[in-house]
Amino acid sequence: MNAPLRIEASALALLWQLSARAREASSEETLGFVVVNETLSLVPYRQAAWWRAPAPVPGAVAAVSGLPQSDPGAPYVQWLGEVCRALERRAHCASPAASTSQPDPAMAAGGEAHVNVAADTPAQSADSPPPAWPRVFTADSLPDALAAEWDAWWPTHALWVPLVDRTGRSFGGVVFAREEPWTPVDEALLAELARVWSHALAAFSPRASWIQRAKLALSVGKYRRRMLVALACALVVPVPLTVLAPAEVTAKDPFVVRAPLDGVIDHLFAQPNQRVAAGAPLFALDSTALASRFALANKNYATAQEEYRQTAQLAVTDDKDRLDMALRKGKLDQSAVELDYTARELARVSVNAPRAGVAVFSDPNDWNGKAVSIGEKVMLLADPAHVELTAYVPAADNVDVVPGASVTLYPKSSPLASYDARIDTVAYRAEPTPEGVVAYRLKATFTGSVKPPLGVMGTARIHGRWVPLAYYLLRRPLATARQWLGW
Missing domain, CATH: 3.30.450.40 (GAF domain)
Incomplete structure (x- = not known):
């Protein structure tokens, strides 16, 4: 007691x-x-x-x-x-x-x-x-x-x-x-x-420093020893090395619709993300200049044809006109070629869809009245059921991603949904993205039966090799320390 x-x-x-x-x-x-x-x-x-x-x-x-x-x-x-x-x-x-x-x-x-x-x-x-x-x-x-x-x-x-x-x-x-x-x-x-x-x-007294707190945590005590042993074991547990990257669902093997000739876009018949059938008009170039050239070529052809006809009639009685008939014939053929070429160019002013798909391009107001060069891309024709994942891995976060690695897409528009994919190609060289970030572009194919809609934006989690948890946590700090200290 x-x-x-x-x-x-x-x-x-x-x-x-x-x-x-x-x-x-x-x-x-x-x-x-x-x-x-x-x-x-x-x-x-x-x-x-x-x-x-x-x-x-x-x-x-x-x-x-x-x-x-x-x-x-x-x-x-x-x-x-x-x-x-x-x-x-x-x-x-x-x-x-x-x-x-x-x-x-x-x-x-x-x-x-x-x-x-x-x-x-x-x-x-x-x-x-x-x-x-x-x-x-x-x-x-x-x-x-x-x-x-x-x-x-x-x-x-x-x-x-x-x-x-x-x-x-x-x-x-x-x-x-x-x-x-x-x-x-x-x-x-x-x-x-x-x-x-x-x-x-x-x-x-000032607040205890992290060194003092560490010494206190390492002080004698069975509970603390067990915690430290458990922490040491957790640090060597293998985990997949992952990295997050911005991603977008893009069309796979789309058809590129280009400008057929130099000119100015007069009108867009299709709207962004609109389904179009094969042969449907997509856009038309301004035909004013080509129509004038066609009218001039047509008049030149009629003139050359009349001159050739008169020369052929006179050549029956005059040897000199018989010699000029060959020259008039050549001029008539040249006018016919110019007329045919101008007619074919004028027919190409209106661009039609070569196959069915979804028209993928930006705001129509950005294209109306814009001067384009021959071969310049105007829009894409994509198959909504044939999509792939395009992600941009920043150069600082690259974890040696290789083809065949798994990727999970988390769409921004659907926070509860996710889609699995597998990497097909990885760019060997990092290039600046539209946001100004130097990144590696990779392409991945969706493995599930359900695929996200075309154009969905989100974040892709790329799974790399297996590493200890300690390396996963200290990878970025160690990389930064090497840059500063020059190891």
């Missing part, structure tokens, strides 16, 4: 006052002065010192009782620092089980409080931080070099009060020394003050 300790109400009042003074401290220096000097009103001692373990100066004695400021070069302060370091190392190496439990003060009748201290408290969990309970020590607890100077600086009995916050981060500790032995009541009062001091120091 736990044995109650009787603490005077006056001691509890002093404890409350010292706690308030610690919380009202405006800086670490003020708090250190309160810790090593004003604690004397609650617990008698001859000497006290606060040792600050973390930054800015690891292992520095921050405050000494009776001195406005500690001198780091003083022999006593240097000896104190070595003693505190030895106590801190001993605390980390010690078992997490506490020799005495941390009592819970409770007010009792008659202006006194009863504090329960268990002599046989069970050991703490291995995953919890070391117990922040005061520990009595003597010269025998220190290394021989430090114990040899004990009598020169300190009285017989000393007490180490560690300062640890609720997360297990250490702020160092406070050491007290006096001639009388330390009682359980003294330990209980100082343990409660240590909690208040740690809470106040946490408000002044």
Whole structure:
């Protein structure tokens, strides 16, 4: 059973006052002065010192009782620092089980409080931080070099009060020394003050760095060890190396409708994404110039024909006209060729669909009145049932994609739908896309029975080779580091 300790109400009042003074401290220096000097009103001692373990100066004695400021070069302060370091190392190496439990003060009748201290408290969990309970020590607890100077600086009995916050981060500790032995009541009062001091120091200290958090995560503890082992095993689990790329559903083997001759587009008969039948008119060029040329060629042909007819009649009686008849015949043939060529050009002004399909082109307003050259692409005729996937893999995200790799398309218009495909070709050279991104273009054929509509935009997830999870997560950071460091 736990044995109650009787603490005077006056001691509890002093404890409350010292706690308030610690919380009202405006800086670490003020708090250190309160810790090593004003604690004397609650617990008698001859000497006290606060040792600050973390930054800015690891292992520095921050405050000494009776001195406005500690001198780091003083022999006593240097000896104190070595003693505190030895106590801190001993605390980390010690078992997490506490020799005495941390009592819970409770007010009792008659202006006194009863504090329960268990002599046989069970050991703490291995995953919890070391117990922040005061520990009595003597010269025998220190290394021989430090114990040899004990009598020169300190009285017989000393007490180490560690300062640890609720997360297990250490702020160092406070050491007290006096001639009388330390009682359980003294330990209980100082343990409660240590909690208040740690809470106040946490408000002044900067947030723990990632190195400190990593050290805390790697501290001794069965639960943490299991977590680290599980994390290490997860990092070597093989996963497919994937990359995301913008993609579009395009026509496979479309028919390219080109301008048959130089001219200006006069009218578009088809609309974008309109189904057209074979032989249906698609667009027409301006025929004004060709019609004039045809009329002129037709008139020249009629003139040459009449001249040839007259020359042939005169050649019957005149030898000279018989010689001119061959020249008129050649001119008539030339006019006939020009007329036939102009007629065929005029017939090509109107372009019809060579096969059925869907007209794929941009806004008609962009083409009306536009000058085109012979062979310039105007539109495509695509089969809606014969589509493929076109994706653009940025050069920075290339994962050595090869033909035969699987691809999954996630359309923007259908967030719950997906389509599987298999890569057919991959461009060997990266080229700028319309968005200005240097990327490799790849073509893929859909493997499922259901295919997306023509023109659907989305994101393609390209599956590469299998790699460990650690490589998957660190691939981009390592590539960036190599670019900066020049590995």
